[in-house]
Amino acid sequence: MKLQPAVKKETAHIALGVAVGVAAMLAVFALLGRFDYTVALGGVLGGAVAVLNFLLLGLTVQKITRETNEERGRKLMQFSYSMRMLVMALWLILAVSMPFLHWVAAALPLLFPRLTIAVMQLTGVYKKEQDNEEKGEQVDHER
Numbered sequence: 001m002k003l004q005p006a007v008k009k010e011t012a013h014i015a016l017g018v019a020v021g022v023a024a025m026l027a028v029f030a031l032l033g034r035f036d037y038t039v040a041l042g043g044v045l046g047g048a049v050a051v052l053n054f055l056l057l058g059l060t061v062q063k064i065t066r067e068t069n070e071e072r073g074r075k076l077m078q079f080s081y082s083m084r085m086l087v088m089a090l091w092l093i094l095a096v097s098m099p100f101l102h103w104v105a106a107a108l109p110l111l112f113p114r115l116t117i118a119v120m121q122l123t124g125v126y127k128k129e130q131d132n133e134e135k136g137e138q139v140d141h142e143r
Contacts, residue, residue: 007058013125014054017116022047022109029105042095042106049091050109053084 022043029035060080067073088110095106120126 001059001063003059004062007055007062011051011055011058013120014113014116015051017119018047018050018109018112021112021115025105025108029102036102038100038102039105041100042102042104043109045101046091046095046106046109047112049088050111050113053088053110054113056080056084 026035026040026043029039057080060077064073064077067076091110092103092107095101096103117126
Protein backbone atom coordinates (compact mmCIF):
# COMPACT_ATOMS: atom_id res chain seq x y z
CA MET A 1 0.00 0.00 0.00
CA LYS A 2 1.34 3.38 -1.02
CA LEU A 3 1.39 6.02 1.69
CA GLN A 4 -0.87 8.94 0.78
CA PRO A 5 0.61 12.45 1.00
CA ALA A 6 -1.81 13.47 3.78
CA VAL A 7 -0.75 10.50 5.93
CA LYS A 8 2.93 11.31 5.30
CA LYS A 9 2.39 14.97 6.17
CA GLU A 10 0.46 14.34 9.39
CA THR A 11 2.85 11.60 10.50
CA ALA A 12 5.75 14.01 9.93
CA HIS A 13 3.95 16.63 12.07
CA ILE A 14 3.45 14.07 14.83
CA ALA A 15 7.03 12.78 14.58
CA LEU A 16 8.36 16.32 14.94
CA GLY A 17 6.07 17.01 17.90
CA VAL A 18 7.06 13.75 19.58
CA ALA A 19 10.76 14.50 19.01
CA VAL A 20 10.36 17.93 20.60
CA GLY A 21 8.41 16.38 23.48
CA VAL A 22 11.04 13.70 24.06
CA ALA A 23 13.83 16.31 23.96
CA ALA A 24 11.98 18.45 26.51
CA MET A 25 11.34 15.41 28.71
CA LEU A 26 15.02 14.43 28.59
CA ALA A 27 15.98 18.00 29.51
CA VAL A 28 13.66 17.88 32.53
CA PHE A 29 15.17 14.57 33.63
CA ALA A 30 18.63 16.13 33.28
CA LEU A 31 17.63 19.23 35.26
CA LEU A 32 16.29 17.00 38.01
CA GLY A 33 19.55 15.05 38.04
CA ARG A 34 17.80 11.83 37.03
CA PHE A 35 19.11 11.48 33.48
CA ASP A 36 20.86 8.25 32.55
CA TYR A 37 20.89 5.79 29.65
CA THR A 38 17.62 4.16 30.78
CA VAL A 39 15.83 7.52 30.45
CA ALA A 40 17.31 8.17 27.00
CA LEU A 41 16.54 4.67 25.76
CA GLY A 42 13.02 4.71 27.21
CA GLY A 43 12.31 8.13 25.72
CA VAL A 44 13.58 7.31 22.25
CA LEU A 45 11.86 3.94 22.07
CA GLY A 46 8.65 5.31 23.60
CA GLY A 47 8.67 8.09 21.01
CA ALA A 48 9.12 5.54 18.23
CA VAL A 49 6.17 3.50 19.53
CA ALA A 50 4.02 6.66 19.67
CA VAL A 51 4.85 7.65 16.08
CA LEU A 52 4.35 4.08 14.87
CA ASN A 53 0.94 4.00 16.55
CA PHE A 54 -0.07 7.20 14.74
CA LEU A 55 1.26 5.92 11.40
CA LEU A 56 -0.72 2.70 11.78
CA LEU A 57 -3.83 4.75 12.52
CA GLY A 58 -3.22 6.77 9.35
CA LEU A 59 -2.74 3.63 7.27
CA THR A 60 -5.97 2.20 8.63
CA VAL A 61 -7.92 5.35 7.82
CA GLN A 62 -6.34 5.39 4.37
CA LYS A 63 -7.45 1.80 3.80
CA ILE A 64 -10.96 2.41 5.13
CA THR A 65 -11.51 5.35 2.78
CA ARG A 66 -11.25 2.90 -0.13
CA GLU A 67 -13.60 0.41 1.50
CA THR A 68 -17.05 0.32 -0.09
CA ASN A 69 -18.65 -1.83 2.62
CA GLU A 70 -19.34 0.47 5.58
CA GLU A 71 -19.73 -2.38 8.08
CA ARG A 72 -16.46 -3.95 6.99
CA GLY A 73 -14.76 -0.58 7.33
CA ARG A 74 -16.14 -0.15 10.84
CA LYS A 75 -14.89 -3.60 11.85
CA LEU A 76 -11.48 -2.90 10.36
CA MET A 77 -11.22 0.34 12.32
CA GLN A 78 -12.24 -1.41 15.55
CA PHE A 79 -9.75 -4.21 14.93
CA SER A 80 -6.99 -1.69 14.22
CA TYR A 81 -7.81 0.21 17.41
CA SER A 82 -7.72 -2.99 19.47
CA MET A 83 -4.41 -4.11 18.00
CA ARG A 84 -2.80 -0.68 18.44
CA MET A 85 -3.94 -0.53 22.07
CA LEU A 86 -2.56 -4.05 22.59
CA VAL A 87 0.82 -2.96 21.22
CA MET A 88 0.80 0.08 23.52
CA ALA A 89 -0.11 -2.07 26.52
CA LEU A 90 2.65 -4.56 25.66
CA TRP A 91 5.09 -1.64 25.34
CA LEU A 92 4.12 -0.38 28.80
CA ILE A 93 4.49 -3.86 30.31
CA LEU A 94 7.90 -4.18 28.67
CA ALA A 95 8.92 -0.70 29.85
CA VAL A 96 8.00 -1.48 33.45
CA SER A 97 9.60 -4.93 33.48
CA MET A 98 12.91 -4.22 31.71
CA PRO A 99 15.68 -2.80 33.92
CA PHE A 100 17.34 -1.01 30.98
CA LEU A 101 14.25 1.19 30.43
CA HIS A 102 13.01 3.97 32.68
CA TRP A 103 9.28 3.29 32.68
CA VAL A 104 8.20 6.92 33.06
CA ALA A 105 10.45 8.03 30.20
CA ALA A 106 9.10 5.17 28.08
CA ALA A 107 5.44 5.89 28.88
CA LEU A 108 5.30 9.70 28.61
CA PRO A 109 6.01 9.85 24.86
CA LEU A 110 2.78 7.93 24.25
CA LEU A 111 0.97 11.13 25.26
CA PHE A 112 2.97 13.41 22.96
CA PRO A 113 0.94 12.83 19.75
CA ARG A 114 -2.21 14.12 21.48
CA LEU A 115 -0.26 17.02 22.91
CA THR A 116 1.14 17.81 19.46
CA ILE A 117 -2.34 17.82 17.93
CA ALA A 118 -3.62 20.10 20.70
CA VAL A 119 -0.73 22.53 20.17
CA MET A 120 -1.31 22.52 16.42
CA GLN A 121 -4.99 23.29 16.94
CA LEU A 122 -4.22 26.07 19.43
CA THR A 123 -1.66 27.66 17.12
CA GLY A 124 -4.03 27.48 14.16
CA VAL A 125 -1.96 25.10 12.04
CA TYR A 126 -4.96 22.82 11.40
CA LYS A 127 -7.34 25.76 10.95
CA LYS A 128 -5.14 27.31 8.25
CA GLU A 129 -4.83 24.01 6.40
CA GLN A 130 -8.60 23.44 6.56
CA ASP A 131 -9.26 26.98 5.29
CA ASN A 132 -6.90 26.40 2.36
CA GLU A 133 -8.59 23.09 1.54
CA GLU A 134 -12.03 24.72 1.68
CA LYS A 135 -10.86 27.53 -0.61
CA GLY A 136 -9.51 24.94 -3.02
CA GLU A 137 -12.83 23.10 -2.97
CA GLN A 138 -14.72 26.36 -3.62
CA VAL A 139 -12.54 27.09 -6.62
CA ASP A 140 -13.12 23.54 -7.91
CA HIS A 141 -16.91 23.91 -7.46
CA GLU A 142 -16.92 27.23 -9.27
CA ARG A 143 -15.27 25.74 -12.36
